[in-house]
Amino acid sequence: MCENCGAEPQATDLDLKELDPILEKYGKIKGSLISILQQTQDIHGYLSKEAIDYISKKTGITPAKIYGVATFYAQFRLEPIGEYLIMLCQGTACHVNGAALIEEAITEYLGIQDNETTPDNKFTLNNVACLGCCSLAPVMMIKSKDGDETFGNLTKTKVVEAIKQIQSR
Amino acid sequence: MKIVVGQGSCGVASGAKKTSDALENLISTEGLDARVELAGCVGNCYLEPIVDIYDNDKELTARYVQVQPADVPAIVESHVKNGKVLNEKLISEKDEAFLSNQKRIVLRNAGIIDPEDINEYIAIGGYEGIKKVLTTMSQDDVIEEIKVSGLRGRGGAGFPTWFKWNAAKQSPGTEKYMCCNADEGDPGAFMDRSVLEGDPHSLIEGMTIGGYAMGASEGVIYVRAEYPLAIKRLNIALGQAREKGFLGENILGSNYSYDIRIKAGAGAFVCGEETALIASLEGERGMPRLKPPFPAQKGFWQKPTNINNVETFANVPWIITEGGAAFGAMGTDKSKGTKVFALAGKIKKGGLVEVPMGLPLKDVIYGIGDGVKNDKAFKAVQMGGPSGGCIPAALIDTPVDYENINKTGAIVGSGGMIVMDEDTCMVDMARYFLDFTRKESCGKCNYCRVGTKRMLEILERITQGKGKDGDIELLEELALKIRDGSMCGLGQTAPNPVLTTIKYFRHEYEDHIYNKHCTAHYCKALITFTINDKCIGCTACARQCPVGAITGEVKGQHVVDHDKCIKCGKCEEACKFSAVIRD
Numbered sequence: 001m002c003e004n005c006g007a008e009p010q011a012t013d014l015d016l017k018e019l020d021p022i023l024e025k026y027g028k029i030k031g032s033l034i035s036i037l038q039q040t041q042d043i044h045g046y047l048s049k050e051a052i053d054y055i056s057k058k059t060g061i062t063p064a065k066i067y068g069v070a071t072f073y074a075q076f077r078l079e080p081i082g083e084y085l086i087m088l089c090q091g092t093a094c095h096v097n098g099a100a101l102i103e104e105a106i107t108e109y110l111g112i113q114d115n116e117t118t119p120d121n122k123f124t125l126n127n128v129a130c131l132g133c134c135s136l137a138p139v140m141m142i143k144s145k146d147g148d149e150t151f152g153n154l155t156k157t158k159v160v161e162a163i164k165q166i167q168s169r
Numbered sequence: 170m171k172i173v174v175g176q177g178s179c180g181v182a183s184g185a186k187k188t189s190d191a192l193e194n195l196i197s198t199e200g201l202d203a204r205v206e207l208a209g210c211v212g213n214c215y216l217e218p219i220v221d222i223y224d225n226d227k228e229l230t231a232r233y234v235q236v237q238p239a240d241v242p243a244i245v246e247s248h249v250k251n252g253k254v255l256n257e258k259l260i261s262e263k264d265e266a267f268l269s270n271q272k273r274i275v276l277r278n279a280g281i282i283d284p285e286d287i288n289e290y291i292a293i294g295g296y297e298g299i300k301k302v303l304t305t306m307s308q309d310d311v312i313e314e315i316k317v318s319g320l321r322g323r324g325g326a327g328f329p330t331w332f333k334w335n336a337a338k339q340s341p342g343t344e345k346y347m348c349c350n351a352d353e354g355d356p357g358a359f360m361d362r363s364v365l366e367g368d369p370h371s372l373i374e375g376m377t378i379g380g381y382a383m384g385a386s387e388g389v390i391y392v393r394a395e396y397p398l399a400i401k402r403l404n405i406a407l408g409q410a411r412e413k414g415f416l417g418e419n420i421l422g423s424n425y426s427y428d429i430r431i432k433a434g435a436g437a438f439v440c441g442e443e444t445a446l447i448a449s450l451e452g453e454r455g456m457p458r459l460k461p462p463f464p465a466q467k468g469f470w471q472k473p474t475n476i477n478n479v480e481t482f483a484n485v486p487w488i489i490t491e492g493g494a495a496f497g498a499m500g501t502d503k504s505k506g507t508k509v510f511a512l513a514g515k516i517k518k519g520g521l522v523e524v525p526m527g528l529p530l531k532d533v534i535y536g537i538g539d540g541v542k543n544d545k546a547f548k549a550v551q552m553g554g555p556s557g558g559c560i561p562a563a564l565i566d567t568p569v570d571y572e573n574i575n576k577t578g579a580i581v582g583s584g585g586m587i588v589m590d591e592d593t594c595m596v597d598m599a600r601y602f603l604d605f606t607r608k609e610s611c612g613k614c615n616y617c618r619v620g621t622k623r624m625l626e627i628l629e630r631i632t633q634g635k636g637k638d639g640d641i642e643l644l645e646e647l648a649l650k651i652r653d654g655s656m657c658g659l660g661q662t663a664p665n666p667v668l669t670t671i672k673y674f675r676h677e678y679e680d681h682i683y684n685k686h687c688t689a690h691y692c693k694a695l696i697t698f699t700i701n702d703k704c705i706g707c708t709a710c711a712r713q714c715p716v717g718a719i720t721g722e723v724k725g726q727h728v729v730d731h732d733k734c735i736k737c738g739k740c741e742e743a744c745k746f747s748a749v750i751r752d
Binding site for chain 1: 178179181182183214215217353354355356357358359362394395396397432433434435436437438449450451452453454455456470511512513514515519520551554585587589593598601602605611
């Protein structure tokens with residue numbers, strides 16, 4: 001129970017012990033906060049309040065500072081994401097070649113907006129800065145535990161087909 | 170026989186891994202005498218996946234393009250088994266010109282060698298530069314050679330490289346850092362990714378030579394987390410370089426010790442600014458600070474630090490082995506050597522293009538890129554990303570070098586070149602870039618934090634048809650104040666996309682504001698769809714319309730109800746008779 005407000009801690013299935021090897025490795029090297037957060041996110045999929053408190057306790061860095069860093073960089077998420085993360089490129093070449101239409105198609109098909117997750121926790125949509133595959137614009141990268149897959153020269157039809165194909169796996 | 174499949178990120182996205190797997194499978198099941206290797210991206214991105222066959226292991230016999238797994242059996246049957254080049258999939262002469270019209274120094278090895286095998290880099294003369302430096306040159310000799318070459322930073326600002334190295338060398342202390350900015354944040358630029366993925370050893374060698382020149386004890390590569398393949402290949406390359414003694418204690422038996430490590434960035438455009446990058450390396454929020462002190466005096470952990478871009482370092486081994494004078498012989502009076510451009514947008518042949526500085530824009534866009542997609546009218550080219558600007562068609566003869574591009578109001582920047590055609594709305598482009606800088610502003614300076622937000626609001630209202638008299642002047646006023654009132658490059662250059670589009674495309678702004686009309690027929694709030702007499706009454710559009718705004722008899726001309734129309738454009742897509750007109 002929280003000493004200040006009396007709230008019960010939220011049940012979580014996150015295993016904080018999994019973070020120990022990372023904290024062991026980086027905890028003593030100064031300036032490693034970003035690396036710690038990146039690897040924590042790799043394990044849990046996001047940065048939970050519990051994980052941030054745990055990192056703070058183990059490293060002595062205040063939670064305020066950790067939040068400061070975590071909210072500054074685009075890579076970090078404070079909310080869990082779906083099994084598949086759709087990273088839709090918003091680079092200049094993609095913008096010029098119709099990334100907005102692709103976003104519309106995804107939104108229409110999955111019923112989610114940028115930074116939202118489908119109710120079945122399968123897909124999360126993220127508009128991201130340039131992925132660097134500009135000659136294949138418009139482009140998206142789908143990240144999952146199986147690795148990263150990049151899809152190029154997207155059209156409204158192609159993007160929906162790609163998502164359908166993942167759904168059928 | 171050696172078969173090489175280009176596998177940069179864009180190649181893989183086009184299916185290169187599948188093609189490579191198909192080749193390997195077929196060759197092993199048929200027991201043929203050939204091996205399949207990988208390489209980085211050669212730069213003809215529009216032709217991926219690309220398969221190169223070297224009959225005698227050394228000379229390229231045939232380059233096959235757009236090879237999908239289904240094409241593999243035919244190529245293996247004809248070329249691998251019977252030694253006959255398969256013409257159907259062979260690169261065309263015109264496409265070959267895409268490469269032969271270039272002058273490749275930075276990209277000299279990309280797409281040719283296996284980036285995951287150090288021996289291939291060594292076999293074509295790699296690490297000769299560092300050998301020469303450590304055995305025959307003093308620190309000052311190296312700096313002098315770079316000075317002779319005239320190499321300027323390729324990350325955007327174009328600052329002379331030798332000057333920075335010299336300043337870091339002259340700073341007192343033994344603990345010094347050589348950093349590489351591989352946080353390629355400009356949307357629309359991907360040359361650094363190509364070097365990292367295709368030729369990581371040239372970066373490592375360049376950084377080691379630079380490290381020796383300034384007396385660095387350690388090198389750090391700050392690379393974007395969005396480039397997982399680049400990080401993987403860099404790690405492999407660093408491991409191999411250590412094994413061969415090009416990194417570590419007493420490199421190649423000399424008394425110089427130096428190693429390089431990777432630090433993955435976490436996604437912040439402002440970290441391209443060197444003091445912000447240093448803050449990020451130290452695990453902090455990547456916020457810039459005032460200069461001086463310059464990083465050369467007080468940088469990473471308050472020690473003398475030098476930061477260069479990937480492309481800058483990739484030039485260094487070449488300069489050392491071929492001589493600074495050879496590099497200086499290329500380019501213009503003040504902009505020496507070559508520059509890599511990432512040609513993308515509405516271009517027929519997009520990809521990486523490396524040309525001597527000073528080549529006219531036209532030669533790059535039409536000579537190499539083959540002009541605008543679908544033969545539409547060329548409107549402008551955007552250079553320098555969010556810090557740059559749009560150069561209009563009238564200035565297409567501008568030579569591409571630092572000085573001449575600056576005169577147009579754009580900048581060379583890291584080398585992104587996004588081609589725009591008649592369908593691109595210039596007000597929307599300005600809005601797009603301001604949306605980007607507004608999100609990426611670190612928030613330290615008022616003018617940048619609040620000013621970009623206000624400019625974005627004005628641009629948004631113009632594109633939504635709510636522009637007011639005086640908006641253009643207000644934008645101009647804000648632009649100058651943000652430029653003058655911001656501490657770092659991000660804020661100082663953020664108004665450039667707006668200033669250049671107002672300068673060259675003021676009529677488009679006026680069209681939006683006064684006529685409530687989008688010149689390029691792009692801005693949704695300002696377009697209308699009508700159906701003309703080409704309509705044969707097939708009803709395809711009416712069936713697609715999600716709001717029932719289209720009515721009409723079968724075989725009769727249909728009509729759009731503008732009050733109901735939500736401008737989704739589905740009717741335009743559905744019509745096979747070009748009867749739906751967007752205005």
